[in-house]
Amino acid sequence: MSPEEFDEFYAASWSRLVGQLYVMTGDLAEAQDVVQEAYVRAWKRRDELSASGAPEAWVRTVAWRLAVSRWRRARSYVSALVRHGTPAAQAGPEPEHAALVEALRKIPEEQRRVVVLHYLCDLPVVEVAEQTGAPVGTVKVRLSRARASLARHLTGDLTDLTDLKA
């Protein structure tokens, strides 16, 4: 992949991937950070990226793994927050998205991932299974449980969200 080709790919896919990672992580700054890091790695391993045949999926997978790794490292920090209280409030999502973000945060990581890949990336279950390395049946169960969990956590009607203007 030449620098020009990489730049084109980067410019075309950045927003899409940040949006997907935002839904996965529930944190826009974190999403931008891991996606940028994933692109840095993509450029350093551009041969591998080209060979993958699906560069956007490659970057998304790397970004997802980075996010998961950070969550795990941050567990001790979260424990400290629980013990000592949270710092000053940071900017959160817009009010119309807050309920959905909050609901997504309450479901397990892997369920969030399959929700994003299936509903946001519009991948069929078979491809979701390929990208996550999980059996098709497992993906179906995760999707089903995610829907059930989101229904429990969402107090309002999602159509209210979809009807809102940006």
Added chain:
Amino acid sequence: MMGDDLRHDDHLRHDGDLPHDGDLRRALHRLADSAAGPPPLSGAGLRALAGRRGRRTRLAVVPAAAVGALLAGATAYALAGGGHATPQEHSAPAPSVAPVVSGVPQASASPTATGAPNGATAPATAPSSSPVSASPTATASSRATAHPTSSAPTGAAACLAAPQGEILVLLRTLSTPGALLSATPVACVQGQLVPSGPTQNWGLAPGVVAPTTGADQLFAVRRDAAGLVVRLDKVAAGHV
């Protein structure tokens, strides 16, 4: 409404043909769209960032590789007799103390190598048996860390370590108009100064005072990341 749809759970239902997931799908797309924006870095900026990361990684590897290369080189020289006649052969038994190797290799990799990857210049030390200047005006000798062992009954040599981040070199020539110096890195092997790498040509950083002494003298040299000599201190007057 959507809540009811979500509760309408069916584990066996397949993927894209879920009739009741439209609202969830649309809500997720709107959430993702809310994160849209231009990337903070241009493509060129991102590639430059990747390049800087790569250089930092390589620099972190250089010190360990340089020390390893120096130890291997010093051992090879010692086993081969160093290629130099040793005065101690006539006046004292063979040294029983292993050569003291100290000093920290500089981070900037020089284009020529002593066997280390990336062209790292190995650190070097000067032996106490060499005529190290005791003059209080010799700045490097006053900063250098000495390991005196000359009182040992074996008559083993002590080496003078270059200050941290510097290497010892023999200054061969100095070209003032071009601010270039030609120097040979040296190492202390069994009390002897021996070349530890080929002669190299280095530029002097602006403001660095060039020595007025003659060539073939020992200097402690510090170089910056660009490879320019930023410090040049005379250590001893002696030939290898």
